[in-house]
Amino acid sequence: MHHDRSLLSQVAIILVRPKFPENIGSAARVAFNMGVKRLILIRDELPEREPMAKMATHKAAHLIDNMEVYKTLEEAIAPFSIIIGTTARLGKRRAMEKTPREVVEKVIPDLPNNQLAILFGPEDSGLTNDELKYCRYISSIPTADFSSLNLAQAIAIHCYELYYQIVYAPHAYEPRPHIATSHELEGMYQHVEETLLRIDFLEEKSHTYWMNNVRQFLGRLRLTSKEAKIIRGICRQFLWHQGRDQSE
Structure with missing residues (x-):
């Protein structure tokens, strides 16, 4: 049985070209609330700190200060063995998509020996097909008639599922070996x-x-x-x- 919160240190949230610095701050806040302390940004330049830190609040501002910034996604995900891409899109990928809970249940046995990245795309368009090709799993949050979740809400749902499965619903499992990055x-x-x-x-x-x-x-x-x-x-x-x- 696992109650090892240290598994959360294997997890990183990657924000791909977010448009608004406030959303980066909100992402830091909700991730930190759920025990995820690594935030990675894909952007040509770092946005102004003040609006990010304001939304992060003083408790999660250190995630903003320690945030890793890369210009390309391929460079950012290089050390990760397990990559989850998030999308609200339907269509040809529909059969591949799983709910956050289903995806998290699949990756929990990987965490002791592998790093996990969860990718979130721009607020208006999401991840492109070219970015989703790097992902082992595709996660889509079920909604009623249409999807209107904002970036921070989507991050909160995925981080909550991770936190819950690790802390409150531990499973007896055999940890999986390290797989290729x-x-x-x-x-x-x-x-x-x-x-x-x-x-x-x-x-x-x-x-x-x-x-x-x-x-x-x-x-x-x-x-x-x-x-x-x-x-x-x-x-x-x-x-x-x-x-x-x-x-x-």
Whole structure:
């Protein structure tokens, strides 16, 4: 049985291009209330501190002061092995989406040995498909007739589910091993993509479609760092042999 609040230290909230500094402060406040103390910002520049700190209040202002800021999402998520993307969108991804509770229940066994990032997109548009491709899980908050939750509310719901599952509803489980980080997986996907291009598997019109399917398939395998390196090694060797054959 787990009552280990230290698992929350494995969690980071990542805000992707938020428009209003006040929302960043509100995000810090609700995250801190639920025991999540790491906030990461994807933005070209850091907004003015005062409106962020005002909404964070003095209790969570230190999250603003210690916030990590990156210009690209890929750089920010590099050390994370488990990534949850949040969206209010429906459509083709509908079958993939889970509620925050369902997603949290899946990732709890990963937390002892893996870092978790939860991504939230801009207030008006949310995460793009290109950003969602990095996510192992897609979380969508069920609402009645239409979705009108603001950024802080969405963060509060996800952080509450994490806090509740860790502190008040502990499960007996076998912690899962460390799995490949986003940085390791992206390197692997680059080699897989290059290999598939070399054999003309990826047609120009369906390139993105097939690579997304490859990502989903390999993502379900929960590859370890060693396994991701093996796949990269196979691709490298194949590409090397292809290049050697063409030069002869």
